[in-house]
Amino acid sequence: MNIAVDTPSSTGPSSNGQKPCLFPVGHMVPFVLVTVLFFIWGMSNNLTDILVQQFKKSFELSPLQAQLVQTAVFLGYFFMALPAALGMRKWGYKAGILAGLCLFGLGTLMFWPAAVIGRYWLMLTALFVVGCGSATLETAANPFIAQTGASETSEQRLNFSQAFNPPGTIMGVLIGTFFIFSGVELSASKVAEMKVAGTYAAYLHGEIMRVVPTYVTLGCVVLLLALVIGLTRFPANAREHDASEEHNLGSQLLSLLRSPGLLAAIVAQFCYCGAQVSTWSAFIPYVKQYTHATERTAALFLTGNLIAFAAGRIISTGLMRWFAPAKMMGVYAIVNIGLISLGILHPGLVGAGALLLTSFFMSVMFPTIFALGVKGLGPRTKLGGSLIVMSVVGAAVVPPLLGLIAKHFGSYALGYGVVIACYVVVAVYGLRPRPVTSVHTVPVMP
Numbered sequence: 001m002n003i004a005v006d007t008p009s010s011t012g013p014s015s016n017g018q019k020p021c022l023f024p025v026g027h028m029v030p031f032v033l034v035t036v037l038f039f040i041w042g043m044s045n046n047l048t049d050i051l052v053q054q055f056k057k058s059f060e061l062s063p064l065q066a067q068l069v070q071t072a073v074f075l076g077y078f079f080m081a082l083p084a085a086l087g088m089r090k091w092g093y094k095a096g097i098l099a100g101l102c103l104f105g106l107g108t109l110m111f112w113p114a115a116v117i118g119r120y121w122l123m124l125t126a127l128f129v130v131g132c133g134s135a136t137l138e139t140a141a142n143p144f145i146a147q148t149g150a151s152e153t154s155e156q157r158l159n160f161s162q163a164f165n166p167p168g169t170i171m172g173v174l175i176g177t178f179f180i181f182s183g184v185e186l187s188a189s190k191v192a193e194m195k196v197a198g199t200y201a202a203y204l205h206g207e208i209m210r211v212v213p214t215y216v217t218l219g220c221v222v223l224l225l226a227l228v229i230g231l232t233r234f235p236a237n238a239r240e241h242d243a244s245e246e247h248n249l250g251s252q253l254l255s256l257l258r259s260p261g262l263l264a265a266i267v268a269q270f271c272y273c274g275a276q277v278s279t280w281s282a283f284i285p286y287v288k289q290y291t292h293a294t295e296r297t298a299a300l301f302l303t304g305n306l307i308a309f310a311a312g313r314i315i316s317t318g319l320m321r322w323f324a325p326a327k328m329m330g331v332y333a334i335v336n337i338g339l340i341s342l343g344i345l346h347p348g349l350v351g352a353g354a355l356l357l358t359s360f361f362m363s364v365m366f367p368t369i370f371a372l373g374v375k376g377l378g379p380r381t382k383l384g385g386s387l388i389v390m391s392v393v394g395a396a397v398v399p400p401l402l403g404l405i406a407k408h409f410g411s412y413a414l415g416y417g418v419v420i421a422c423y424v425v426v427a428v429y430g431l432r433p434r435p436v437t438s439v440h441t442v443p444v445m446p
Contacts, residue, residue, distance in 0.1 A: 023157070027148060030234045033225075034097065035161040037141050040222060041134045042168025043175070044104070046280065047218075048073055048127065049302060050176030051211065053284045053295055057185075058207035059120045063285065063412070067403035070281050072124040074273070074396035076131020077138070077389060084136040085386030094234040096140035101226035104133025108219030115212050118205055126215075135389055142370050143385040148235060159317040159325075162367040166310030170303055177299040180210050185294060252383060262384050265373025268429035270391040272365045274398025275336075275422035278415075279358060280305060281399050286355065286412040290347040301352060305359040312363030325368045330430025332361035333423045340420050347413040355416070365426060398422060 023031065048069050056066035080103075088096040107129030114122035145161045186194070186203075194200035256262055283305060287298035316328065336358045343351035370388055377384040402415035409415075 021149065023149060027235045030094075030229075030232055031145070031148060031161075033229055033232060034141050034144055035164050036225065037097070037101075037137050038161050038165040039168035039171075040225070041104075041137055042165035043172035044108075044130060044134060044218065045073070045277075046169040046172040046306065047176050047180075047214070049280045049284065050173060050180050050299060051123075051127075052281045053299075054176075054180055054207065054211065055120065055123065056285075057295075058204050060204070061120070062403075063406045063415075064400055064403040065120075066285075067281060067399040068124060069127060070277050070399040071396040072127040073131035073134070074277070074393055076128045076133075077135040078393035078396065080132040080135040081139050081386040081389035081392075082383075084139040084389075085382040088140055088382050092234070093140045093144045094229070096136055097144075098226055098230055100133050100136030100140060101222050101229070102133070103136060104130055105219045105223040105226065107131075107133055108215040108222065111215035112212050115208050118208055123208075123211075135392070138392075139382070139386050139389045142367075142389070143374060143381050146371055146374060147381060156317060156320055158367040158371050159313065159320065159364060163310070163313045163317060166306055166313055166363070170306040170310065173299060173303050173306060175214055177296055177303070179214050181296050181299060182207060182210060183294070183296055252380060253387075256377075256380060256384050256387060259377075259384075261375075262373050262377070262387065264429055264432070265369050266387055266391040268426050269366070269369045269373070269388050270394035270397075271422035271425040272362070272369060272394070273392045274394035275419045275426070276362050276365075277395035278399045278402045278419050278422075279340075279355060279362075282402050282406070282412050282415060283352075283355060285406070286343075286347070286416075287352050289412050291349055291352065301356070305356050308356055309359040309363045312360035316364045320364075325364065326372060326430045328430075329365055329368050330427050332364065333427035333430060335361050337420055337423045337427065340416050340423065344413045344416050344420075347411075351413065369426075369429070394422075 052066045052069050055061060055069060056063075059065075084096055084100070087099065107126050110126035110129060111123070114126050141161075142158065146158050149157050184203075184207075191200060194203060280302065283302050284295060284298040287293050287301050288295065291298075293301070316332075319328065339354040339358045339361075342354035345351075346354075370385070373388045374381050374384050398418055401418045402412075404415075405418065406412045406415040
């Protein structure tokens, strides 16, 4: 059962003039449990980078078809974010988190029958359900973390919780590398030989079945976490049940979309998510094309991206004590434009290294855009937050564009041109003028 708590120590600055606390006083247990969710969906989202390569091989897909893995997941974000927000307006953050975990767990368990049947569209369906669960979790978790505590430290607090996302992404890629990738890569002559012998279809089905143990185990863990959260008492922010939310939904949405700050955040998040997911999902094929590395070696290179991402999140969150988050993000986007350009012009180890470094600088973009976008929305935070989460659909749109260019020109490097376009938008968003009250240096944690 939720309890309503609205104390100065947990929701605003201290009355005695001290700097506001980063963490929510008195509510650390739900704060920690929700922070664990960032690890969970980080693991899942980057397992999809492994699936792009695994399904490309096991279903014999083109680059464009393989990138539909990302489309399936992030279409779930687009379709589920707003219904999740509407549900949480009535039942609160905890209900949203539980619903998200149940959807997420259901989607992962669906991999078993989908793999047995051996149809790509069933795998995409399972990924869509996982995406719906992840969307519900993010719609609940991001504003919960941002609002549960002093508003002055919302960006830093959300970046802190998001710092647990990169370790999850690293774990996801490592699990996929050693438990999903078989390490067996057949030459064209070997494939022809197996087809003649009638063993090639069995080999492909065996490759498909390799995803089952990982996803079924993840599903069981997620459902267990849902049980723990269900038994935990959550604070109910007083703003959750504002009476003005109970009617005129259409006018509220139109009003939100007329808000320049929120609309700009939606566009920026669309482009950032497209850039991030495209960079990682095409990284293994890029490395394989230009360095002739094995898929496992390429996946370990991908792990380097995620380590850089984690380091960037930790270091940059600390730097926010002295630098405005939005301006930092804008400068980081400009740096990434240069690095992606290097990856396009010099494909190979140099280019792969440049792409890897972009992960350091992309690390703060999602939470910073989100926190800036919902700042000041008050009782409309859930709706505004859901619109920002819906903009994650950029990750469903941009990767297939990269795959289409790669297929047409036979070059994954050229495909990264769409990523540069995305970072241009993020740079403009971060460096644009905004009111002094909207961008500030995050206070030092007491």
